[in-house]
Amino acid sequence: MDGAAIETAMQRHVDAGELAGAAMLVWRGGTARTICVGWRDIEARRLVERDTIFRIASMSKPVTSLLTLMLFEEGSLALDDPIIRWVPEFSRMRVLRSPQGLLSETEQAERPITVADLLTHRSGLTYGDFHRGPIAAAYGTLGGDIDSELSPDDWIARLAELPLIDQPGRQFHYGKSTDLLGLIIARIADAPLADVLKRRILDPLGMKDTGFIVPRTNERRRAGLHGFDAEGRLTTLQSAPGGHALAERPESMTFVSGGQGLWSTLDDYLAFARVFVGGGAVDGVRLLQPQTLAMMATNHLTDLQRSQARLLGMPIFAQGHGFGMGVAVVMEPDKADPVRCGGGPGSLGWPGAYGGWWQADPNDGSVMIFLAHSMVELEQLARGIGLGVWSAISEFQSLGSRLQ
Template structure:
């Protein structure tokens, strides 16, 4: 159960200010903007405050509960990135390694040079995709659902708008035959890169991605409810679009084991499980990663130390661009003033398609998660408002 484990005042929070979180997001539910929500605020890994309201499944009349299962979509990405770095710590690869060493389908990659969706013009890539490019979305890959460039349409033409009906191995091999959007390591474009990382984990470890995650992350952290499909369908939240329009077309996917294990967006889990993952980040990586490894991941790895606003393609992402950099698997605050939020430098964060989100402030020993099931994640400014309300409640 997700009960407060420490007195808010003792943890550096004003209880009355924390109550503003409940009031604010309950209004979203009362106004019919969200079906329901669950927020968890913790310090030093101890839960300080839990706020929840509304329904996990409106039609079934099932309220949001501590053990509700949520599609975390792209909040899968930091988990996959941590999994890969466990192999890095064991010396399985170097971050500068070309991925074609392990994934031959990416050899002789070609870069978009013009043309259209039906007849792309390409040229040979000068730089190979390296593993750190995948971790930072600077590999030149894309998503079919962006609708921002003809190459996105090429992905859709091959059946890659949301996920794939083929295995992870076959899907990643197919990605390797598609053009790159730009020269690797030169720009940021939110993409299937983390799905490719998932396949890389399989090749390096000799295990399927689900088994590797279970043995190396979920079991050690006690994440008993996290998997690539709902461990208990009766606890699964329903998926909605604005106007509380139920989306069973996408929603039902989480009830069945997928053909492709998506390291970029396939996991389902509970708030308690993700709290265990973010608590690991607050603890400097323990018990999974060495402190220096996590500090490396938490640095800005964008080319030339750039901010996202300078090199990111104008596509859907799970963070704002102003004042933000990107580490090995999550966004990193570089310039707090530019964010126009109270986030400190070094804050790590990411979110998911259904408006879920987390952020961690190592400086403040703070972790925050927010769960709901509203697509797209850009429907409402939930993430910026969550930060505003959490940081104003802190007294130190």
């Protein structure tokens, strides 16, 4: 199979108005094949190109998680360290008796949150958008999930005032764990997270177009914010869904989201993803030792935690996948949903809410990446609006796996 079949299939999704455009890459045997379809800016009629810069949303989480494990290898932190070592604001944690209950109806946390809890999303932190009870409005006081007007110290202090929705270590709850990890790293390094990421990962791997902002010199390469109107028609958005991010981030803003704030390109993210098929190194640049990489890419959820884990009300790890440290891990390939990642046993990846996706398969040394801007409100998802991008990703995963 050649790339023409993928291009034809993906163009059908563009023609159907399911996404504005997409940039795709399949890397195997040291050769990268790229396929680009549609528009990076539907108003300016600018085509998606190989170097188009996209918001990658939660594809940021594996990057921050890997940086955490680099500090672990150096002895700057231990996985069982209570986070109050760096964020004493969390010294008096309370836990909601019910995730939908009153904020006053709490019990004491049975133990502190650890670094490992944050890496595996078993901290009891969550996202406000996932709830309808009072905790949803309480999370709204933190500002936008990506662009918050709060300083990092104020954000940490305000998050620490909120009750957890579960006891630390008890269950997988997707949420702000990686954002908190990023700000802990900044305190350990006594430097902004953006600077630490650049020095430790982005520059060594040559990821020159990855960061929390897109420089003005690269504005023409930036993908526009695309989503859907109330009738499900493709349109240009003024900001990210839910007000999570601003169309233009102020230079004075100091908060950064290590969990979902990065922009990147196909080639930049390929450099990062190759770490997972290269035993922790890329072209002689070593970020992790093989044993640490193996720990990151191994399921850490118990059977009960896998069966009970939910995302938007749907089981996420009940079959096919487990969760390592910042990444989903394929455990039963025949049952693995490709929207998280496919491939053989031990393959890994983690998608982004705006239509980004990747997988790295150490069995054949391959990497696949799909980048798009298909930004959907949760209530639109509930009505079936915006699901086309996930169908496109599943089709790309299937076709890309057979690309020779």
